[in-house]
Amino acid sequence: MAAMRYWLMKSEPDVFSIDDLARAKVEPWTGVRNYQARNFMRDGMGVGDGVLFYHSSCEVPGVAGIAEVASAAYPDPTQFDPKSEYYDERSTRDDPRWMLVDVAFRRKLKRVVTLAELKAQPGLDGFPLLQRGNRLSVLPVTKAQWQAILALE
DNA sequence: GCCAACGTTGGC
DNA sequence: GCCAACGTTGGC
16 A cells, blocks of 8 residues: 555635535546646545645635545546537547546635745745646645645644 | 746647 | 647736
């Protein structure tokens, strides 16, 4: 069994928030269409890994809750659905291009730990989220970063 | 709404 | 294989 890892996953709360995940309990993380993010889900994640649920593109961007990886990677069904905004005509069921994992709700933070706070935290130098121009929606977090972020709650 | 940063596409 | 054009992300 691989050691547990930690991740951060971005979601726009207008589309899918931590409260939506709390209601859903478990949600397939559809719509990732970036190869690096896909590779993290496909090759890096294991069931039980910790996930920081990050709200992006909103009034107060920041970490809003904690979730966990709840499945191995499998093909994102939306890539096969012509009616989906995530449809990819280049993808086939024999050779799917996009993968996802299921994400399970663990808890909501007592308050949102904001991006501004993360930037001000000395222990988070080198955290990929804070690096210039980073747009990855799924990214790895070290145990030290995980602890430093949750210490701000 | 703006715009910097970056990934992808496609012509050559 | 290069690289310009284009589209998207996401903070502000």
